[in-house]
Amino acid sequence: MAQDLRSIVVGYDGSDEAAAAVRWAARHARATACPLLVVHCSLWPLLTRHLGPVPGVSGSGLEQSAQSILDEGVAHAAAEVQGLEVGSTLLHGLPAQHLAGISAGEKMLVVGSRGLGGFLGLLVGSVSLELAATASCPVAVIRHNLHPDGPIVAAVDASGSPSALGDACVLATASNARLTVVHVRHQPPGYRQPAGQDAAAGAQKVLTEAVRRAGALAPALSVDGRLLTDSSIPHAILQAAENARIVVMGSQGRGILRETIGSTAHAVLHHAHGPVLISRHGR
Known part of the structure; x- marks a missing residue:
């Protein structure tokens, strides 16, 4: 190397x-x-x-x-x-x-x-x-409670989170770990899908493209994808990462402050039982 x-x-x-x-x-x-x-x-x-x-x-x-x-x-x-x-x-x-x-x-x-x-x-x-x-x-x-044999979990949003996916590929390659790419389809409590719309298809497309891109970045990796549906995006990510050696996610915030962290990353940082990598890169 x-x-x-x-x-x-x-x-x-x-x-x-x-x-x-x-x-x-x-x-x-x-x-x-x-x-x-x-x-x-x-x-x-x-x-x-x-x-x-x-x-x-x-x-x-x-x-x-x-x-x-x-x-x-x-x-x-x-x-x-x-x-x-x-x-x-x-x-x-x-x-x-x-x-x-x-x-x-x-x-x-x-x-x-x-x-x-x-x-x-x-x-x-x-x-x-x-x-x-x-x-x-x-x-x-x-954090202390590591799962040394667990997968690297990369959480991608609708953008595909390219920087987080790239960092996850680096981590998985370096540690010879499996890579699990997860994407969460947010479904608020009581929500009913309007007739003629298929939100799951759009979410599956995001996940499929992210898995394809991970395979192109690191062909030697074992990569799988998981499409999750939950009323809470952080909750779904935390459950998916329960046995992960580390969860990787982007830092994109939606607020007006330049130096901010998204609410999902904030929640995962506070509640994850294992290590978390926030994918930040110079502006």
């Missing part, structure tokens, strides 16, 4: 969730022949100027503590994948802003499902959610 010079960037703050993200990122970096960059963002400079060591106490001080956390993240990666090229960067300030900036143009940004806010983590999942809405590269949000 030709080496991709772009890096997999992973945020680490010392939490269990972040450790799981580092381990996942290390495995994906090995599978895609990419270097790994572990990043820790220290919040202490926002709160105090006294970062240096305590006089007479070796290895003390807030700056040294931040460096120790970063070193721990690198150690997690090295222990997970021996011989992996691992770099590290210590930044100071708000994690979402720095991680979005340092990952711009890189292969992927990987974060834990919570914890990146450090002791400000009362805003549970806020950093991961913000990055899923603002980063300019794909964002993988990692």
Whole structure:
């Protein structure tokens, strides 16, 4: 496999969730022949100027503590994948802003499902959610309960979600996994199809084309498609991804804000039991 010079960037703050993200990122970096960059963002400079060591106490001080956390993240990666090229960067300030900036143009940004806010983590999942809405590269949000032998699930909307489908093909190829493409036909409660219209045919056409395109992108993959009907699109995706090793979906929002995430992706991020990849690419 030709080496991709772009890096997999992973945020680490010392939490269990972040450790799981580092381990996942290390495995994906090995599978895609990419270097790994572990990043820790220290919040202490926002709160105090006294970062240096305590006089007479070796290895003390807030700056040294931040460096120790970063070193721990690198150690997690090295222990997970021996011989992996691992770099590290210590930044100071708000994690979402720095991680979005340092990952711009890189292969992927990987974060834990919570914890990146450090002791400000009362805003549970806020950093991961913000990055899923603002980063300019794909964002993988990692949770513990993985299904290592499950399929990659790619959720496509009426547009066919080409970027999400492409990212799913890359993931499935790298991990030698099956790819399941799902498309949900939304049917509100109590809805009755008007006579002479066949919405299912249109939805099936979207799915068939997405499966065909996945086969063209990655001919060696085992690809299947599932057409789902549900009154809730996120609910259908979550059920389809119940045993997936990761679910991949686009980030297209319908709101007036440029930096936003669609309601479906938002709901899946909050409720998925396994990892989620939000397919974001530079504008």
